[in-house]
Amino acid sequence: MSAYALELDDITVTFQSPDNPAQRYTAVAKTTLRIAAGEFVSVVGPTGCGKSTLLNIGAGLLDASAGDVRVFGEKLQGINRRAGYMFQTEALMPWRSAIDNVMVGLQYRGMPDGEARALAQSWLDRVGLSDFGDRYPHQLSGGMRKRIALAQVLALDPDIVLMDEPFSALDIQTRQLMENEVLALWAAGSEGRRAAPSPERTPSGGGRAAAGGQQVRKAVLFITHDLDEAIAMSDRVVVLSAGPATHPIGEFTIDLPRPRDVAEVRTHPRFVELHKQIWDVLREEVLKGYAQQLKKVA
Template structure:
């Protein structure tokens, strides 16, 4: 709902979308934390915009900070938190609104591998508790396979379009680090990479021309 489609239409749960999609929550690659607000105040911002009373919003905010492992950090400001902790605040900020659809655009790409795997497992745990619809954009094939039920491969731009779709039939619950040694994971990785390889090379060549 942030942009109007140039052609066609957008439907959410069978209904045509008009205005902002209030059933979706967004978590982007770059943080949307407000530097003048504490972690708790950032988490409850959306609830406040919806008109929830302050005491109720704060109670929910504290509960969500605890769920993402930040109990006791509610009074810290973003500059006082590590990159991984700020991502946890952003995750709580998104999920506290209980969206039916969660849109995640490379949310963990800037994190070190250990923190990234912890965050991925947290998302999986939170997802398994409520079974929300999650659309997760990533350039990391391991991340895509480890977290997903379905992986859709897009062509290199411009004019990107789907060129492959794979069902990820790995058992749940999963640990994103341990699942990488599963023989089926290795098999899926080889299958998807065979489709993705040429597109990665195309994208690389395009970047070289621009540079």
Template sequence: MSSEQQPAIELRAVTKKFATPGGAIYTALADLNLTVAPGQFCAIVGPTGCGKSTTLTLISGLERPSAGAALVAGRAVNGITPGVGFMFQNDAVFPWKSVLDNVAAGPRFRGRSKAAANEAARDWLRRVGLTGFEDRYPHQLSGGMRKRVALAQSLINEPEVLLMDEPFSALDVQTRSIMSDELLGLWELTRPAVMFVTHDLEEAIALADKVVVLTAGPGRVKATFDVDLPRPRRVQEIRFTDEFVRLYSEIWEALRAEVETAYARTTSKAAS
């Protein structure tokens, strides 16, 4: 990112605290500083409980920082952020709506006519390989097909920023690999800035331009790694390259200590 280029996403000295059911204060993030450039694909990895998903809720405006600031395109986030798409771990589809109506819902909400929204939805369903399934309902689709619907829902609005919270974690290994390739192909069309949360380090490296490792909670940036692998990428193929193996080893060295720390805390609590 050049010095003149304004970040698409920026977290400045962000701390986020929550009240626990028992009345204590839990600090999820502490003094977190992070930037994502326009068009950059950033993957966030770290142990369970390090605040990965919390970073996404702060950027989207679903939560507010306890201290510090979250910014999108240089503007402080003070509510639900325009121009930001959010793809959740669980399918955020309307079960009572058809596939076509689910994908058209975003444009309709933004004021487009039904005809224009449906035309755009059909185009995006074609792009994600769901032509012929427009009249189906979510319960009639496989897990991978529902993820394609969710991708179309997110990308039809051409967001400047796309937040993804472990979107493929519930899929089997083969379908997950296919969906990763689908995601990269669709991302190339409009190139939003992406913040992708995952527990899978291989997935992070295969998809991203940059991998950020967070510490065991409270989450801080421990290390940032540039992923200089050529694009376009095929996820399954890129994993066998020497550079991928080198990056994996380097990033895992940074991540392993945090995973061990988080695990030790969990077992200590269980024993007490």
């Protein structure tokens, strides 16, 4: 069994221009990114460089033009069913109540309704929304909707969580609360919770709770523009170059103690030091990325 939950090996992604099929754009070039089981990895890079493209490759939503994707050592074909996704945009169904939104994936996997409702309620409890199950998305604040989306993803007990700027639309206080909540849930792992049935799951599947109630953390791939958020949350931060042909240009181990409070950890001298080191690598790429965006607009 591979020590890696997710491996993107030598990935290149070339898109065809929607306006001119003869024109091609290489968004990602020869990129290798590996995430160990239980590891929290953030990817930062300038706007439009190819962060979401990489995440979509890991999710199996997009095929690479070259390179391989492996999930717990097995070549990925089609959708990555060991992964759950949380995107920047809201994915809740407006016509379903909060609990029905959390239940939907469980029902889709064939869990009987009563069981799915009980598990969904236990997730609403865990994200602090015990009494809000009958509310509809439009009756909830942005932060509450994010909590529902988080419960929806985690109720399925994926081994890998893919998050694409999930909190960027939130105000700073709500965002920090959510970041802390994600860290606490991640640290708690899968122990003591019934998993949703998954057809692909092998009895000994890598990354699953081991016999004896051992805590098993999920592997997280977290995409963000926000360097502070990346450092505060992660075990490792990978910096991408500006596009075209984005690729990793730096990788930093975040050796800050855990558990972390994302607001407090920012004052830690090591945080300040890491921030400076990473920003030194990122700054020029951000300026390049910004210049490219301006060119596109002109």
